[in-house]
Amino acid sequence: ATLPSPDLTGLRGVLRTAVSQGAPGAMARLDDRGTVHQLAVGVADRRTRRALNNADRFRIGSVTKTFSAVVLLQLVDAGKLSLDAPVNRYLPGLLPDNRITVRHVLSHRSGLYDYSNDMFARSVSGFEAVRTKVFTYRQLVKRSLSHARTTAPGGAYSYSNTNFVVAGLLIEKLTGHTVGTEYRKRIIEPLKLRDTFYVHPGTALPGRYTRGYLTPDTSGAALVDATRQTVSWAQSAGALISSTKDLDTFLSALLRGKLMSAGALKQMRRWVPAGGSQAYGLGLRRRDLSCGVSVYGHTGAVQGYYSYAFTSGDGRRTLSALANSSNSSKVHTTMLRTLESSFCGTGAR
Numbered sequence: 001a002t003l004p005s006p007d008l009t010g011l012r013g014v015l016r017t018a019v020s021q022g023a024p025g026a027m028a029r030l031d032d033r034g035t036v037h038q039l040a041v042g043v044a045d046r047r048t049r050r051a052l053n054n055a056d057r058f059r060i061g062s063v064t065k066t067f068s069a070v071v072l073l074q075l076v077d078a079g080k081l082s083l084d085a086p087v088n089r090y091l092p093g094l095l096p097d098n099r100i101t102v103r104h105v106l107s108h109r110s111g112l113y114d115y116s117n118d119m120f121a122r123s124v125s126g127f128e129a130v131r132t133k134v135f136t137y138r139q140l141v142k143r144s145l146s147h148a149r150t151t152a153p154g155g156a157y158s159y160s161n162t163n164f165v166v167a168g169l170l171i172e173k174l175t176g177h178t179v180g181t182e183y184r185k186r187i188i189e190p191l192k193l194r195d196t197f198y199v200h201p202g203t204a205l206p207g208r209y210t211r212g213y214l215t216p217d218t219s220g221a222a223l224v225d226a227t228r229q230t231v232s233w234a235q236s237a238g239a240l241i242s243s244t245k246d247l248d249t250f251l252s253a254l255l256r257g258k259l260m261s262a263g264a265l266k267q268m269r270r271w272v273p274a275g276g277s278q279a280y281g282l283g284l285r286r287r288d289l290s291c292g293v294s295v296y297g298h299t300g301a302v303q304g305y306y307s308y309a310f311t312s313g314d315g316r317r318t319l320s321a322l323a324n325s326s327n328s329s330k331v332h333t334t335m336l337r338t339l340e341s342s343f344c345g346t347g348a349r
């Protein structure tokens with residue numbers, strides 16, 4: 001079915017609203033069957049007042065989870081991994097329950113507690129305590145296992161970064177390489193993603209980038225420049241750097257079946273309810289919009305950066321957006337409306 005025409009006026013209005021709500025800058029790149037629209041409002045740097053531009057790279061947070069899922073599904077295609085095998089078959093003794101499978105982990109149904117809940121209960125001090133730290137995957141899993149599980153294996157969806165730290169451990173065990181190497185070999189180089197990097201444990205963003213600003217919990221307190229960080233608390237769950245252009249390319253290629261077999265993509269698109277108008281597959285979100293259109297991709301929230309990368313079912317219309325702000329439900333809710341303007345057009349409710 002053909003999509004409604006994009007509402008570019010509405011899209012620009014959404015970005016302007018996000019900036020009026022406290023984001024220093026907001027931008028979006030819409031690729032509609034090869035016709036590209038790039039919009040940006042506000043600044044990349046509050047000190048220099050340099051204007052934000054779609055050429056600016058940024059931290060993509062949990063959009064990284066989709067990259068990690070792609071690597072693992074390619075390993076399924078290669079016969080090196082079974083989605084319904086226990087994680088402990090590949091990583092003996094890692095998890096306290098042999099019933100937790102790879103599929104449970106990739107669909108947030110493992111019951112593994114999300115260690116970041118404790119880590120960032122106080123947003124600024126929690127961030128400052130870890131921003132330059134380097135964790136091992138096993139240290140992060142250990143933090144999770146110090147808490148009770150949230151559900152029995154295969155129970156209801158319960159989002160947890162721990163799941164995609166386990167995904168990183170699986171990638172490194174099954175390939176003998178770092179996740180950075182596997183992202184580069186399997187996704188970045190084949191798709192020519194020139195702005196996409198995995199620099200962990202480095203703290204610098206390569207080349208041209210936007211700074212990111214964490215909103216403190218205390219209303220009216222000064223924004224915290226969160227740009228320099230290792231993102232070691234997330235790694236394979238959230239540490240990639242990319243651009244709106246590269247995310248458009250990645251999500252479109254994914255939904256057009258360019259990154260794995262049709263069978264593996266079908267597995268990735270087996271949905272479980274994820275609250276409201278959302279569903280979750282394997283490292284992939286489905287959002288059902290007001291006009292009845294469903295879009296596929298992921299959102300990201302890492303200190304200083306809210307990111308959004310979604311495509312239509314046929315991968316022909318793709319939107320990536322960024323606000324260089326975080327810890328602001330107002331900005332996040334507003335930025336989600338970029339999807340409505342892009343895929344529902346003026347018919348968005």
Ligand SMILES: CC1(C)S[C@@H]2[C@H](NC(=O)CCCC[C@H](NC(=O)C[NH3+])C(=O)[O-])C(=O)N2[C@H]1C(=O)[O-]
Nearest residue numbers: 061062116120123299300301302303304326327
């Ligand atoms: C489910 C989400 C939104 S949260 C999850 C992951 N990001 C995190 O788990 C980091 C949370 C702390 C971020 C911080 N918030 C606080 O410190 C709050 N006390 C801020 O906003 O800067 C990511 O990315 N995911 C998003 C996703 O998957 O869409």
